[in-house]
Amino acid sequence: MSKESTSPTINDVARIAGVSKRTVSRVLNDSPKVNQKTREQIQKVIKQLKYVPSPQARGLASSRSYMLGLLYDDPNALFIHAVQRGILSVCVAEGYELVVHPCDHLARNLVSGVKKFITRSKLDGVVILPPLSANEKLAAALDAEGFHYVRLAALPVDRPERIVISDDRAVMVDLARHFAELGHRDIAMITGPKYRLASEVRFEGFRQGLEDLGLDLPPDNIVEGDFTYESGIDAGMRLLDRPEPPTAIFASNDEMAAGVIHAAWQLGIKVPQQLSVAGYDDSPLASKIVPPLTTFRRHNERMAALAVKKLLASIAGRPDEASELTHEFAPELILRQSSGPVRG
Template sequence: MNTSRKATIDDVARMAGVSIKTVSRVTNREPNVRESTREKVEAAIAKLNYRPNISARSLASLRSHFIVLVYDDPSPYENPSGGYILRLQQGALRACGTANYELLIHPGRARKRDLAAELQSLIERARPEGMILAAPLSNMPSIVDAIASTGTPLVQLSPGKDSANRYSVSTNDREISAEMTRYLASLGHQRIAFIAGHRSHKAVGNRLLGYQDGLRDSGLNFSERLVFAGDNSLASGEAGADKLLNRKRRPTAIFAANDDMAAGVIRVAARMGIEVPGQLSVAGCDDISVASHIFPSLTTIRQPLAAMAERAALVLIEESGASSPLRGSEIFPASLKIRESTGPAPE
């Protein structure tokens, strides 16, 4: 439309016949503006197509109107299946969109020594109003402390210790993993193996506990020999499957702590000519896109990632300005997603 200069608050004020402060009050929904005045101002805003300049606003108010989502930059050889992060982004963006905030995404490399310093620098330069920290970064004390020390409100997307002075949004990993295990047991499986994830990922650790709970609930014994220590990667899932499926009494079900590893199991089974789910049931966790794209499609656990991230962003936006540090925790329950890869145990 117009390539000319953008309207400023002065233009609006002049047109509406009020002071710029009153315009500011209207755009910020502050109280104490007479209805008729508000309407005049809003008309001028509409006519001029005025948008407050974000930089000026941030500078003047010390509120930047944006938050940062930080996650571990998935290195190509580790976990290229981006469903996880994308869903987090979607959720956070949803919250930002309705509140007129912007989202800065910031992939950090957990392996990098100075990620903490890097984040501090980002905070100092840009002054975000809050940060959302995704797992596994959210489990790393050095990162968490670095952010906390700047006073930036922080929401961790991982199980939080209630004691801590933090806010955390997480899912019921342990309970839902127990449920998955019980589900497999209810199909008649007696030897249910588990491929565990990387140690540093706390949520993934909880899944092992849930697996054990589920076995106990179903009257099955836990055996170390049915657990393989993976590292979240497809390759480690294949390695685990190789080992577990070549045992003399092989498991009839394998529950992997994430979908990448479960996909690895399915690949090995296909290569070995083991029918899934006829001879082997496979379950994963996370419901990343791969889960529904492979054959047989993967029974898995769907975490409400987008909802969790949305909530995290909302907490930051709402509490922004509050003086007391954020604390508390919320659990968003996950659900089983039964697909093709699980079925009754073979005779």
């Protein structure tokens, strides 16, 4: 190791391995232009020296920045935090840095703003979260510019190498069946805002699940919320302050479901004795409220980690590998005390 530095450098690796600096760079960047024997020798030296290449040095050698971006417009801080944990679990291992960029999905300059962000930050690629991931104009613009991206979404809105799906629609039948088995027949739903793809998917999945079981979801039992606690209270009051209120309510996220439970408390309706309530997200709130909430657990951290693996494979010029990686996750129904049998 050179005396001028307390940390090993790429020059030290090249000297001890008996190869050129360029060959070491190729190994660091997974280039196929190095034979297996030489690659193993260099990797052995790297391990012995505990050499860690800087993203800047790797970027100069490979025309990459070793920087990824995360595009989001979602007020759910817990969701964003879980996604970041998943992304960083892969980034740290692969020597990448993450730049987080909040967006307004309704902004007129969304597409141009995102393009400027990617160019200015010299990103190798981006992970796009809902509701931005449903924006086809944005995806088309990134594709036209040759930018690498992977979308997290509720439907297969892109090619397999560019998508990680939470199959919300298919699992809604699990909740429909759960309510039916508890004897509920007068069932209501509080949807998310209409502009969110997840809202539409969960609504259609739940409605279809009930229909398959011979149950209806009448128009009067469908109320739109905006994914906030306050909208859950408002929607809950509208549904429950009736001569014959529904006996079960599915709210499209945990915040609104908690609002429904609060509305029921205000009206003197007991949960789950007189009303069953279910949500979606399995946020920390779900297990802490009284009664604990029946809900769906989405694998946000694992989905985000997979998105980065797909992204890195595409950046490395291996789209087939990115396509072959599993790209669908099924949320899991978590049964707790907020749902129970119909009481006479």
